[in-house]
Amino acid sequence: MAKILVLVASWDSRFLAGARTTIEAGGLTAVHCISSLRYSSHTQGDRDQLDQICEGHGVEILHAKIDFDDQVETLSGISGWLELSGISAQDDVIFDISTCPRNVLWLMLSCLKAKISDCSIRYFPAMSYDSWFTNDEGDPRLIFNNSGVMYPDLPTCLVMMCGPEIGRAEKMFYRFEPRRAIIIRDIHAPDYGVVANISQPMGAAIQEVIIDNKDISDSNVQRVVDLIAPLSAEFNVVCSSFGPKLGAVILYKAAQKLDEMALSYLPSGIHNMVPSSGMQPPQDQRLTL
């Protein structure tokens, strides 16, 4: 049985610092580092350092460069990596999602499901975050394998886990023109994604709900499921995560129970190269795929 760390390369300092922490804790057989083709040069330095750390600890390392911009290419790349990875049902996989884009996170979880039944989700919160993360967002996309069932004659309800960047939520409103919207705010940060700051074109009925967006336990996920389930009969339900990455895992788990809801992602054109500083101890939770 191998113990494998899977993570996504990033300019965010938590990529290398988190990998170092996990490797130095011992027990790893291999590290699988997925990186973006577009930002390859931005992550080259830290990936080289990761190679050295792995070599120093006798850990095998496998790199996979994937196009994160085109969803067909992303899915193809992840599938290809998984075929070559050698990961099997007996392996203990730690998936460090700290610096993983949400579309890649969702696609990877969908693909890993074919190989393993569960994995460890590791998340390193930062000590502090900059005021912006992304800019120049593109059109929202529904995620492959998790795009739900959409009916042509039903109105739309958006369910969004909102972070501080209201702009992304606004773009969802302008694209989908929902009849109704539910904003899930962070229980730990009451002013996170304040609904009053969202302008929207057609006056959708907006409901604010406070749920812990970092707790991927079954009981917390069930709260989200209970919130969304009654909507499916009347609405096309489209969900997005704009807050912490663990919120994306919560929505993924909810989507496994409610296969008619869609996961949606807003691709970014420009990224803040220093989005955070420092790193807190990891939060580890077990995820059944």
Add this chain to the structure above:
Amino acid sequence: MSGNPFEYDAAPNLDPQRLLDWYIEDGNYSRFMRSTKNVIVNGERGSGKSMTLIYHSLKYIWQRTGSDAQPQFDGHLGVYIPCNTPLSSKEEYRLLDAIEQVRVSEANLALSIVSNIAREFSTSTSLLSEDEKVDLAAEFAFLLESNPPTASVSCPFLYLTRETHKKIREIQKNLNVGRWDGRSSSESFSTLILPIIQAIRRTAPFANVHISLLIDDVQDLNPYQQRLVNSWLGFRDHSAFSIKLAVVGLRNYNFETAYGGAILEGHDYVAVHLQRPIQNNQSEFGQFAREVVRKRLLNVGISTTPEEFFPVSSHFVSRLETAKTKAEAEALARDMVPGTKPFNDFVYKQKRAYYFRDRHAKANKPQYTGFDTLNHLSTGIIRNLLQPCYFMYEQQMARGKGAKPARIEPETQNDVVRVESDKLWEFISQNLERRLTNCSSEDGQRIHRLFIRLAEYFRERLMRHASEPRVVTFIVSERDHPKWPDVERLLELAERAQVLYVRPGTAKKGGGREDYYSPNRMLWPRYGLDAVGQHGRASLRARDLWDAAFNNVALELAGEDSDLSQGSLF
């Protein structure tokens, strides 16, 4: 909704009776919408496209007739089919090979249309005999290859909805797990939509009724689906059905068909343009806007005319008269003979310019009052007219301590216009990248700089230009300059944000067509410009626009082409 007569909302969200109360039967467009011709309705968001389609749908024909009476189809009814749904955002078809991409796209589109046919006709079941209900249900079961209903069918259209939803769900669930067998899918226009339309037309209530498929926001369909719809426009037999499409931005629409050809205006479809370029009170838009406002006022028991409800400031009238006197004096000084066309043209063009120019340094800013001015400020988009009217009504009511206003005082009109102008500038300066996809914060800043320079240019022109001082529309010259693509991209973003409107017009040089760019006229009050504007276009070079946007360089009057593009007086 409140008692404000100028409420505005997307047509699909409106209560049916509210939509009927607000809709204006435009003689020209209704004639096309009720015809057997294919029509493409073009207009920006807020121009009334959806309302135009929805009004002609079966549900609203019922609503107009009243529940106790037989609806009067007059040989025609419509089925409203919105495309701005999350179904249009699903991309699993891209995982298939090319042939299957087309097949699954057509299957999804055909089922979407059938689903909406079922929805539209579900309220008409009472018109059918029991035999007709049974026959229709059997036909639907055959076409969808589904199990026929075992019990007596109370509504064959509810059965159609249920079975269609089953098919939609099955296709999507299969695609979501990578299972798609095109051999088991036969849903297409010819195997599903056409036979269903024919089956409906075989029933007594709908015998020989022409059915229009009213497809809204076609630009949201995937490329295969757009080409399929274009192909359907080429269908020659219009006896049973026709297609009416609503598109945002027909200029950029892809007219290709699924078979490699292209649809042609006049031959395959008639184009109807809802955004009108001219907004004076004799224009189509002016008359349309007048009817919209008049009807809305009547709905709340106000019977005054729009001009009386939104009166012009007497101060403005007086100052304009003074400016006219000055213009006449100037014309005489130029040896123009009073009463002649050159004299009248000169006074007409210059009097407003003199009003806006000849303001004492300590005078208040120009006043923006009167229904005609509000029309011009809308830039030909009806929602842009309703929005400030809404706030004017609210403010006037507040000033009257909640009483229904008999009119909107000029002071209120002017105050609201100034606030709306400031809000629009604030939107450009701070919120473009939040609202628009594929717009970076740098793009937003460049657009902001460009529009400031445009405003300053038009203001300079107002102050100094001899013959066309009040032009507020421009064309772009020297498009072969290497910087033009950067400028074009910014202009496209501005158009998507609806701070800029673009329409094709006649090119002065050598004939042909070129794009006329009209910034949203609600921008101009902040700069004291004349929102009424003037026929004609300023010619601005691509490189100068680039410099304005990227380097914050002013647009010089001397920098434009010497051959100023001039429009006719009316």
